[in-house]
Amino acid sequence: MNDYNCIASDVKLGQNVRLSKFVNLYGCEIGDETRIGAFVEIQKNASVGRCSKISSHTFICEGVVIEDNVFVGHGVMFINDSYPRATTESGTPQTEADWKVERTLVKAGASIGSGATILANVTIGENAIVGAGSVVTKDVPPHAIVAGNPAKILRFIASSGELKAPVAVPFLDLVAPHLELEHELVGAFRDSLHTAGFVGGAVVGEFEKAFAAACDTTHSIAVSSGTDALRFALMACGIQPGDVVVTVPHTFIATTEAISQAGATPEFVDIDEDTYNMSTEKLRQFLEEQCAREKSGQLISLRSGRPVTAVVPVHLYGQMADMDEILALAARYGLTVIEDACQAHGAEYFSKERNRWMKAGSMGRAAAFSFYPGKNLGACGEGGAVTTNDADVAAKVKMLRDHGQVKKYYHDVEGYNGRLDTIQCAILLAKLPHLAAWNTARRDWAAEYSRLLSGAEGIALPHEPAWSRAVYHLYVIRTSDREGLSEHLKIAHIGTGIHYPIPLHLQRAYAALNYQPGDFPVTERVAGEILSLPMFPQLTAQQQARVVEEVAAFLATVPQKRMEGEENALVSAERTA
Numbered sequence: 252m253n254d255y256n257c258i259a260s261d262v263k264l265g266q267n268v269r270l271s272k273f274v275n276l277y278g279c280e281i282g283d284e285t286r287i288g289a290f291v292e293i294q295k296n297a298s299v300g301r302c303s304k305i306s307s308h309t310f311i312c313e314g315v316v317i318e319d320n321v322f323v324g325h326g327v328m329f330i331n332d333s334y335p336r337a338t339t340e341s342g343t344p345q346t347e348a349d350w351k352v353e354r355t356l357v358k359a360g361a362s363i364g365s366g367a368t369i370l371a372n373v374t375i376g377e378n379a380i381v382g383a384g385s386v387v388t389k390d391v392p393p394h395a396i397v398a399g400n401p402a403k404i405l406r407f408i409a410s411s412g413e414l415k416a417p418v419a420v421p422f423l424d425l426v427a428p429h430l431e432l433e434h435e436l437v438g439a440f441r442d443s444l445h446t447a448g449f450v451g452g453a454v455v456g457e458f459e460k461a462f463a464a465a466c467d468t469t470h471s472i473a474v475s476s477g478t479d480a481l482r483f484a485l486m487a488c489g490i491q492p493g494d495v496v497v498t499v500p501h502t503f504i505a506t507t508e509a510i511s512q513a514g515a516t517p518e519f520v521d522i523d524e525d526t527y528n529m530s531t532e533k534l535r536q537f538l539e540e541q542c543a544r545e546k547s548g549q550l551i552s553l554r555s556g557r558p559v560t561a562v563v564p565v566h567l568y569g570q571m572a573d574m575d576e577i578l579a580l581a582a583r584y585g586l587t588v589i590e591d592a593c594q595a596h597g598a599e600y601f602s603k604e605r606n607r608w609m610k611a612g613s614m615g616r617a618a619a620f621s622f623y624p625g626k627n628l629g630a631c632g633e634g635g636a637v638t639t640n641d642a643d644v645a646a647k648v649k650m651l652r653d654h655g656q657v658k659k660y661y662h663d664v665e666g667y668n669g670r671l672d673t674i675q676c677a678i679l680l681a682k683l684p685h686l687a688a689w690n691t692a693r694r695d696w697a698a699e700y701s702r703l704l705s706g707a708e709g710i711a712l713p714h715e716p717a718w719s720r721a722v723y724h725l726y727v728i729r730t731s732d733r734e735g736l737s738e739h740l741k742i743a744h745i746g747t748g749i750h751y752p753i754p755l756h757l758q759r760a761y762a763a764l765n766y767q768p769g770d771f772p773v774t775e776r777v778a779g780e781i782l783s784l785p786m787f788p789q790l791t792a793q794q795q796a797r798v799v800e801e802v803a804a805f806l807a808t809v810p811q812k813r814m815e816g817e818e819n820a821l822v823s824a825e826r827t828a
């Protein structure tokens with residue numbers, strides 16, 4: 252105590268509290284052994300724990316609770332109202348009754364650097380460090396170091412005090428499944444090495460048989476990639492140079508590359524806002540309103556004047572498009588349906604037409620799969636397959652992948668070097684028995700994500716209609732501040748992806764197709780809002796909990812962001828009672 256201080260009689264001072272000069276305390280509680288610097292003000296209903304240090308010129312307002320062993324630097328400002336106003340709505344000066352005090356909690360062992368501002372309704376976790384000059388707008392996790400305006404997590408400190416990176420969550424873990432199967436995969440390579448069986452051979456046929464069985468088709472033909480699979484499928488189904496193939500603008504460019512490489516031109520219809528797959532209503536409108544039949548019965552696109560001969564629905568993110576509707580429309584207009592099942596190995600669709608669940612790749616005249624390493628069934632390199640129940644289509648794909656030959660050096664047509672090599676087939680054969688369990692794991696993680704995020708405001712979760720059993724190649728959410736959320740997750744060491752940020756009709760590669768912004772509004776809206784969260788079979792509950800926690804932490808900042816936009820929180824006046 253000294254003559255320069257103003258300490259109200261209602262202040263509860265602990266043992267051995269050391270006060271500097273010009274300290275102003277009223278209605279507050281200070282714990283044993285705590286030191287308070289010069290020009291500090293601590294208001295009523297605020298408390299500071301034991302063994303803490305509050306440096307000079309700091310302002311601790313009503314509603315602030317500081318626990319034990321906390322360091323607060325010089326000139327730290329606490330704020331206790333999210334929406335401070337000088338006057339009421341009717342214009343009269345605010346009184347104490349108008350002021351809504353919000354709580355701020357600084358947990359034990361935390362340190363707050365000089366000149367920091369701590370907004371209302373924030374918890375600073377145990378042992379966390381807030382960098383000097385930061386503006387803390389949301390909760391700081393325990394052991395985190397944050398800095399900046401708004402303060403963001405830089406890294407974490409271990410309880411021993413040394414710096415520790417947060418548990419990172421990769422977007423995709425490709426190492427774990429390969430280590431699990433290391434013995435079998437190395438064995439597959441060794442077999443090829445010992446026999447010099449690198450191209451063709453029994454293993455290729457064995458894999459094709461097994462993959463066809465897994466897809467409920469009579470044939471599967473292994474090829475060099477998903478892109479080639481789709482190109483060969485289109486060509487084998489008789490799509491001719493100059494034809495129009497209808498697909499969606501919300502897909503990977505390989506879909507339309509394959510169409511163009513088959514000599515056809517892609518034309519687009521928009522997607523369904525819930526499933527992100529081809530809108531059957533938009534397909535119907537396209538066929539009815541943007542096409543006309545020639546006398547021959549051939550359907551012609553009014554946009555390009557070319558014959559429309561095929562539809563390629565894409566089973567995006569591992570969920571099948573509404574195939575009954577698409578097949579019915581295609582039948583009505585004499586179109587061939589070729590499924591792009593590159594992201595949908597094992598996905599199922601309940602066909603009302605056939606009254607049973609049907610596998611991706613078994614419903615169109617042919618289908619294309621990709622075995623790119625990150626796919627639900629991935630090779631240790633590039634790969635793909637065509638599936639079909641049509642023996643003629645299968646024979647043509649076999650020819651096309653092998654330089655157009657029916658037997659060695661007898662070429663009926665010019666083909667391609669599009670075979671899948673023996674080692675990849677052996678690797679896929681070793682992995683295929685695990686596909687069902689991996690898909691189940693993906694479905695379980697997706698269900699858990701959806702359960703954990705179900706209450707979160709501001710995001711849309713994936714929608715799985717009753718007729719769908721999706722295999723969640725990707726778990727994609729939507730939010731209006733996609734860039735903010737992905738940046739937040741990146742800082743928290745959580746991997747995300749955007750599939751896909753620029754719709755195909757707006758890609759430079761397709762400028763010649765002459766589509767304009769606004770042509771496919773659902774695709775365009777979705778492309779600006781989607782974010783793919785970490786999804787792979789070996790995800791752990793701990794990793795998923797971190798992702799969900801960080802998504803929730805980001806969403807919790809949204810009201811504060813609104814406030815920052817409406818008024819400058821840094822100049823918001825504090826009530827000094």
Ligand SMILES: Cc1ncc(COP(=O)(O)O)c(C=O)c1O
Pocket residue numbers: 476477478479502503505506565591593594620621622623634635
């Ligand atoms: C929807 C879709 N179509 C086609 C492909 C092409 O497959 P690949 O990369 O094996 O050529 C992919 C692969 O990413 C895809 O996601």
